[in-house]
Every structure is written in structure tokens, then in C-alpha cells.
Amino acid sequence: MSTQKLPQGVLPDTISLVFGHPDATTLPVDELRVATETVLGSPQACTALQYGSVQGSPALIDYVVDKLNREESLGLTQDNLLIVAGSTHALDMIARQHARCGGTVLVEAPTYHDALRVFRDHDADLHPMAIDENGIIVDELGVQLAALVHEGKSPRLLYTIPTFQNPSGVTITQSRREKIIELSREYGFVIVEDDVYRDLAFEGDVPPSFYGLTGGDTVLRIGSFSKIVAPGLRLGWLIAAPEQIKQYLECGTIQMGGGANPFVAHIMAEYCRSGNLESHVTRLRQVYCSRCNVMLAALERHMPRGVTWTRPRGGFFVWLTLPIGLHVRSLGEASRSQGVHFAPGTGFFAGSGGERNLRLAFSFVPSNEIDRGVRILAQIIREMMPQTD
Amino acid sequence: MSTQKLPQGVLPDTISLVFGHPDATTLPVDELRVATETVLGSPQACTALQYGSVQGSPALIDYVVDKLNREESLGLTQDNLLIVAGSTHALDMIARQHARCGGTVLVEAPTYHDALRVFRDHDADLHPMAIDENGIIVDELGVQLAALVHEGKSPRLLYTIPTFQNPSGVTITQSRREKIIELSREYGFVIVEDDVYRDLAFEGDVPPSFYGLTGGDTVLRIGSFSKIVAPGLRLGWLIAAPEQIKQYLECGTIQMGGGANPFVAHIMAEYCRSGNLESHVTRLRQVYCSRCNVMLAALERHMPRGVTWTRPRGGFFVWLTLPIGLHVRSLGEASRSQGVHFAPGTGFFAGSGGERNLRLAFSFVPSNEIDRGVRILAQIIREMMPQTD
Numbered sequence: 015m016s017t018q019k020l021p022q023g024v025l026p027d028t029i030s031l032v033f034g035h036p037d038a039t040t041l042p043v044d045e046l047r048v049a050t051e052t053v054l055g056s057p058q059a060c061t062a063l064q065y066g067s068v069q070g071s072p073a074l075i076d077y078v079v080d081k082l083n084r085e086e087s088l089g090l091t092q093d094n095l096l097i098v099a100g101s102t103h104a105l106d107m108i109a110r111q112h113a114r115c116g117g118t119v120l121v122e123a124p125t126y127h128d129a130l131r132v133f134r135d136h137d138a139d140l141h142p143m144a145i146d147e148n149g150i151i152v153d154e155l156g157v158q159l160a161a162l163v164h165e166g167k168s169p170r171l172l173y174t175i176p177t178f179q180n181p182s183g184v185t186i187t188q189s190r191r192e193k194i195i196e197l198s199r200e201y202g203f204v205i206v207e208d209d210v211y212r213d214l215a216f217e218g219d220v221p222p223s224f225y226g227l228t229g230g231d232t233v234l235r236i237g238s239f240s241k242i243v244a245p246g247l248r249l250g251w252l253i254a255a256p257e258q259i260k261q262y263l264e265c266g267t268i269q270m271g272g273g274a275n276p277f278v279a280h281i282m283a284e285y286c287r288s289g290n291l292e293s294h295v296t297r298l299r300q301v302y303c304s305r306c307n308v309m310l311a312a313l314e315r316h317m318p319r320g321v322t323w324t325r326p327r328g329g330f331f332v333w334l335t336l337p338i339g340l341h342v343r344s345l346g347e348a349s350r351s352q353g354v355h356f357a358p359g360t361g362f363f364a365g366s367g368g369e370r371n372l373r374l375a376f377s378f379v380p381s382n383e384i385d386r387g388v389r390i391l392a393q394i395i396r397e398m399m400p401q402t403d
Numbered sequence: 404m405s406t407q408k409l410p411q412g413v414l415p416d417t418i419s420l421v422f423g424h425p426d427a428t429t430l431p432v433d434e435l436r437v438a439t440e441t442v443l444g445s446p447q448a449c450t451a452l453q454y455g456s457v458q459g460s461p462a463l464i465d466y467v468v469d470k471l472n473r474e475e476s477l478g479l480t481q482d483n484l485l486i487v488a489g490s491t492h493a494l495d496m497i498a499r500q501h502a503r504c505g506g507t508v509l510v511e512a513p514t515y516h517d518a519l520r521v522f523r524d525h526d527a528d529l530h531p532m533a534i535d536e537n538g539i540i541v542d543e544l545g546v547q548l549a550a551l552v553h554e555g556k557s558p559r560l561l562y563t564i565p566t567f568q569n570p571s572g573v574t575i576t577q578s579r580r581e582k583i584i585e586l587s588r589e590y591g592f593v594i595v596e597d598d599v600y601r602d603l604a605f606e607g608d609v610p611p612s613f614y615g616l617t618g619g620d621t622v623l624r625i626g627s628f629s630k631i632v633a634p635g636l637r638l639g640w641l642i643a644a645p646e647q648i649k650q651y652l653e654c655g656t657i658q659m660g661g662g663a664n665p666f667v668a669h670i671m672a673e674y675c676r677s678g679n680l681e682s683h684v685t686r687l688r689q690v691y692c693s694r695c696n697v698m699l700a701a702l703e704r705h706m707p708r709g710v711t712w713t714r715p716r717g718g719f720f721v722w723l724t725l726p727i728g729l730h731v732r733s734l735g736e737a738s739r740s741q742g743v744h745f746a747p748g749t750g751f752f753a754g755s756g757g758e759r760n761l762r763l764a765f766s767f768v769p770s771n772e773i774d775r776g777v778r779i780l781a782q783i784i785r786e787m788m789p790q791t792d
Contacts, residue, residue, distance in 0.1 A: 038449045046452070047443040054436040060427045063435070063633035099488060099637070102659040110524055115504040131655030135499055244452035246665035248488070266520030270491040276635035277667060 029387035062280035065272025070097020071279035093256035124362030149186025178211035178329025181373035211329035216303035316392035330377035418776035451669035454661025459486020460668035482645035513751030538575025567718025570762035600718035605692035705781035719766035
């Protein structure tokens with residue numbers, strides 16, 4: 015396990031709880047080899063290597079539509095789906111179309127740091143909305159919406175990662191989702207549902223998606239193969255109402271590029287068509303559930319009283335809160351010197367916040383290192399805490 | 404030749420002079436199979452399938468830097484280059500960074516239609532600059548710049564395809580390039596040099612690039628593997644001053660995606676490292692030179708007097724001008740009914756223009772069909788022309 019390739023910049027003798035990457039040992043190299051050989055060894059090679067349909071590889075569209083209809087009874091047609099070059103591509107198109115040049119966007123606090131960058135690149139006006147262990151706090155959202163409207167602002171988007179959120183690991187409950195939908199109708203904003211961790215549930219049911227609850231009305235839902243197959247392929251999808259999909263098809267980037275990554279889209283279609291994805295996702299759920307249990311047990315075992323953390327039921331991340339008086343910056347300096355890396359909470363807020371928070375990723379690091387990393391962090395935190403007796 | 408796969412929407416019994424696609428029979432399927440097998444059959448598979456370095460695959464950066472230094476003595480280092488997901492990706496980043504929300508951008512008239520879309524998606528304020536058979540007309544550019552400044556506008560970018568331009572096929576002469584650089588220094592705008600056809604010269608020397616003439620000062624140069632290997636791989640590069648490259652590395656899209664298409668970048672690096680690219684480009688030059696000659700000979704043979712066209716020395720396109728009094732719309736309607744398709748000139752202008760122009764792509768259609776297509780077009784034009792005696 016410890017021989018897995020490390021991302022650039024990771025020293026081999028460190029424990030990196032930073033990266034929200036899939037475990038390298040799970041990457042389905044052999045199945046992708048077979049799929050690639052099938053594509054390049056058949057007449058479809060020339061289609062795969064040429065400019066493609068702007069909506070994306072038809073075979074891959076068919077597969078994803080069938081998968082979502084089978085699993086969630088969404089009643090999608092091919093017209094509801096656009097293949098994108100990873101969730102990044104979808105989010106960038108959405109930010110450009112709905113929020114560029116000062117559009118008001120509501121984001122969770124905390125939220126995914128690189129999504130904040132994408133919105134900032136388009137000069138969106140970002141407003142953080144508090145979350146707790148059940149996701150966005152609906153009453154506070156209502157108060158903030160009223161205040162924004164009072165200021166003359168008209169919120170266009172709410173960007174949410176509703177299921178096994180990055181960075182907090184929390185999931186918005188169904189009743190809160192329903193209330194958020196009511197607010198979206200009242201205030202006329204679009205819900206951008208970044209649901210890339212949805213397939214990685216450890217057990218039990220996942221609440222219906224915003225898309226499912228609304229029937230697709232004013233929801234843009236992003237999915238991705240990055241967490242469930244391989245990020246390096248850069249493939250995902252966007253589902254939306256057909257008239258919305260049509261607007262995205264007119265974007266310069268997607269027209270000029272000839273659709274999202276035609277070559278890898280053909281490979282992915284072949285990989286999925288051969289029935290690989292379902293068994294792979296089943297395996298991933300077991301791997302990440304086990305890793306998460308190791309992390310939660312290590313936290314329970316090692317952390318001093320006063321430290322709290324979320325208990326995710328899927329995904330890649332645990333969100334930890336330090337006792338009052340401690341700052342994540344000091345912890346980061348001390349832990350780096352002992353070879354343990356994590357993502358400080360401060361990067362995940364559109365405004366201030368996160369000074370007492372850490373995102374700990376359990377997806378990328380072998381179980382034995384998780385325990386050791388948490389033990390070292392706990393020891394440092396204990397030393398930073400004021401002596402009570 | 405006639406069995407090559409057609410892009411979506413092309414009927415098999417039509418002659419499509421529309422598509423600026425590489426000839427499907429030239430796509431290096433076997434060499435890419437070998438390169439892919441090397442990547443997926445080695446330990447680098449896990450790196451290729453994971454999130455990558457934001458600047459792009461180091462092996463591919465090294466290859467492109469060496470190629471450009473070898474061929475053009477540019478003196479580039481790795482810090483001058485960013486791997487991008489095709490020229491689209493580079494142009495979108497440039498438009499967002501320099502021209503979003505109303506930034507003034509100068510474009511050639513005509514210019515690449517999908518580049519216009521990219522700029523429009525960012526609300527850039529586009530101003531067309533006339534070209535002739537030697538590229539941008541420098542005196543007119545100077546007059547227009549003075550007028551823009553007089554209006555209080557501050558041009559930020561000049562977007563040019565200086566070599567074997569899409570759609571016109573023309574190349575800006577070296578002396579004009581030098582004068583444009585003087586104007587860029589005088590008025591403080593950045594030259595965006597989209598040089599994706601540069602490698603496809605039929606014979607003789609190509610003028611030095613804007614990047615080469617300035618030493619990289621205030622020039623952003625875009626290159627791509629789409630025309631010289633395969634568009635479906637979605638890979639290209641951006642070269643610029645290191646401080647400019649650093650700014651692009653901070654973009655949300657490139658951070659969030661983990662660099663441009665890591666998997667295919669590894670494959671491309673392997674393909675190039677094995678020495679495939681040089682011989683492939685040599686072959687492409689012969690193929691497209693021969694196609695272009697067929698088209699020029701067919702135009703000479705069939706077109707009535709009063710019709711004129713450009714004589715490209717590389718690339719994919721010939722630009723045709725109808726006699727005064729004829730409109731490309733009427734020609735398009737008549738030719739479609741006879742199965743011949745082309746791109747009408749009107750799509751290639753930021754303002755008005757192109758009503759008497761056609762872009763004819765010779766890259767994608769077999770030689771025998773080129774002659775037949777041109778013959779049919781000529782016949783229709785002849786019938787549309789007023790009888791002179």
C-alpha cells in the first residue's frame with residue numbers, strides 16, 4: 015500500500031491527509047487498458063480521435079442517462095445531459111453563464127476551495143451560508159436571502175455539495191433540501207448541485223438529489239468520473255432541463271473543442287458498457303468506508319477532550335474542530351515539522367472562518383498511516399491546549 | 404479514402420468542404436495504441452490516471468520546450484510553458500483573464516468563428532481589423548487604434564492567427580509582424596498568437612512568430628496537437644513569460660482539474676518521446692500540400708472570371724470571394740441542394756462582412772471529391788452571375 019504513487023510535492027516520508035484523491039491502488043488500470051484497446055483497435059478509433067459531437071460521446075450520454083434513471087428514477091432523456099471535462103468544466107460554464115461580472119452567488123461555509131477560485135475568476139459576488147452537521151442551516155439561509163434582497167442584490171445561484179460534502183463530509187437532510195427548494199422558488203435562484211461523492215455512500219440511503227426533488231426545475235446537477243473511476247481522465251456530466259443544456263451547447267469553449275475529451279469519453283463509454291463501473295463502485299465504497307472507520311476510531315482513541323469532528327456516511331473527508339483558543343495555523347506549522355499534512359479550514363470559506371478547522375482526507379492514505387497521522391496531530395493539539403489542572 | 408468516418412451530421416453522399424478537421428486517414432492510430440499501452444502497462448499508469456501537476460505533464464512540457472527551442476531558437480525554459488486542454492482552453496483562460504466584462508479586444512476580419520464565441524462568452528468588446536493577402540493591414544490597424552483611444556477605450560488584446568490563418572489561409576509577413584509589435588508597445592496591448600497551423604507549411608520558410616520576434620515580451624502564443632496529431636485528445640500548450648504562466652496556474656479551472664488532461668498528456672509525451680511526431684508532421688505537410696494543390700487547380704479550372712481566392716502556403720483553408728452582386732447565402736442554398744457544403748464567410752466576422760466569401764477546407768475531403776465539389780460550386784456561381792452578353 016505504501017508504494018502507491020504520490021502526487022507531485024509529496025515527500026515519501028510524510029503522511030498526507032491533504033489530498034482528496036482516489037486511492038491509487040483502486041485505479042482500474044487493467045479494465046481501462048482493455049477499454050482503450052477496444053477503442054483503438056476498432057473503426058471507432060477515428061471518431062474517438064477526431065473532433066466530436068459538442069454534447070459529448072453519444073454512447074457515454076446513453077450510459078449515464080440509463081444509470082441515473084435506473085438508480086434514481088429521474089426520467090432523464092439524452093437531451094438532459096451534457097458530457098463535460100470533469101466537474102471543473104461544468105462549474106466554469108455555469109459560473110460564466112450565470113454569475114460573471116458580479117453576479118450574486120451563495121456558497122456553503124465551508125465549501126470546496128477550488129470552486130471558490132472558479133467563481134472568483136469570473137468576478138462573482140460570493141456570500142457564505144452557514145452549515146451544521148445536517149448541511150445548510152435553512153433558517154439562516156432565509157434570513158440572509160431577505161437581507162441580500164433588501165440590499166438590492168438578486169441571488170442567481172446557490173452552489174452546494176449536498177452529499178458527503180467537501181470539505182465537511184456532511185449531507186443535507188431531505189427536509190432541509192425541500193426547504194431550500196422552496197427558498198429557491200421564492201427568491202428565483204438556481205441550485206447548482208455538485209454531487210460528485212453521491213455514489214460513495216458507505217451504507218444506508220442517500221437523500222434524493224435536488225434534481226430529483228424538483229424534477230429538474232431550476233437545478234443544475236454536476237456528476238463526475240473523477241472520484242469513481244480516475245481523475246486523470248477528466249470526464250463528468252451536467253444534467254439540466256433541455257433548454258438549459260441547449261444554452262451550454264452554444265458556449266464557445268464547447269463548440270471550439272468539439273465536445274468534452276472525445277478520446278477518453280469513448281474509452282469511458284467502453285469501460286462502462288462492459289459492466290465495470292458497478293462492481294468498481296461497490297469496491298470503492300468498502301475501501302473508503304473502512305478508511306473512514308479507521309480515521310474515526312483513531313480520532314476517538316487519540317484526540318483530547320474538546321476536539322470535535324464530523325462523522326461522514328460517505329465520501330472522502332472528515333472535518334475537525336479545535337477547542338476555542340487554538341488556531342489551525344499553529345497546528346499546521348507544528349504538524350508539518352513532524353511530517354503530517356492536512357488542509358487548514360481557512361481555505362474553504364468565501365469570507366472569514368475556518369481558523370479552528372482542519373479537513374482530513376482519508377481517501378488517499380493507507381489505514382496504518384491514518385492512525386499514525388491522527389496520533390501525531392492529537393499529541394500536538396494536546397501540547398497546544400492550556401493545562402487545566 | 405471515401406470510407407473515412409464522417410463527423411456527426413455529415414451525410415455520406417455530400418461533399419463537405421466545411422470541416423477544418425484533420426484527414427481521418429492520417430490519424431496515427433497505431434502509434435497512439437503503442438504509446439497508450441506503454442503508459443498503462445507501466446508504473447506511470449497511476450500518475451496518468453490521477454490528478455496531475457497544474458502546469459501539465461512534465462515529460463510533455465520538456466518535449467514541447469525542446470521542440471520549439473530546436474526549431475525556432477526561442478530560448479524557452481519549462482517556466483515558459485503551460486500544457487492546456489487544446490487551444491480552446493488557452494483562449495478561454497486568456498479571454499477570462501484579460502478581456503472579461505467588457506475588455507477591448509482586436510480581432511482579424513475575418514477570424515476564427517469559435518474564437519469569437521469564446522470572447523463573446525466573456526462579454527469582451529470586439530473590434531474587427533481588416534486583413535489582405537499579407538495579413539493585418541497595419542496602416543488601418545494604426546488608424547483604428549488611434550480612434551479607439553480617442554473614444555476612451557484601451558485595447559487589451561489583439562487576437563491573431565498569423566500563419567495560414569483560419570479562415571483565410573493568409574500569413575502575416577515578417578515586416579507587418581514587426582510593425583504590429585511596435586503598435587502593441589505603443590498602445591500597450593498583448594498579442595495573442597494562435598499559431599496552431601504553423602507546423603503545416605507546404606514549402607519554404609514561415610515568418611518568425613510574434614513570440615520569437617519579441618522574445619516573449621507581451622505575447623501569449625498558443626499551440627496545439629489537434630491539427631498535427633489528433634483533435635480528440637484535446638491537448639495543446641501556451642507559451643508566455645514565466646510571471647504570466649504563474650498567473651494562469653492560479654486559475655480555478657486549472658487548479659481544480661489537476662492540470663490539463665493528465666492521461667492523454669502522458670500518452671502524448673510517450674508518442675512524442677518515441678520520435679513519432681516529426682515524421683508524422685512531414686507526412687501531413689505532403690498530404691495537405693497535395694490537397695491544397697488539387698483545390699487551387701480545380702478553382703483555376705472551373706471558376707468563372709470575377710471569382711478570386713487566396714493561395715495558402717500551409718494549413719487547411721482557402722478563402723474565396725464572389726463577384727460583386729452575388730451573396731453567399733444564395734450560393735449556400737443552391738449548393739446544399741446539390742450536396743456541396745462550405746462555411747459561409749459571414750460567420751467569421753465580429754462585425755458585418757463576409758457576404759461574398761466562402762471558407763473552403765481542403766483538409767478533410769479526398770482529392771477527387773475536392774475537384775467535384777469545386778466544379779459544382781463553380782457551375783452554380785456561373786448560373787448566378789448576370790449574363791454579360
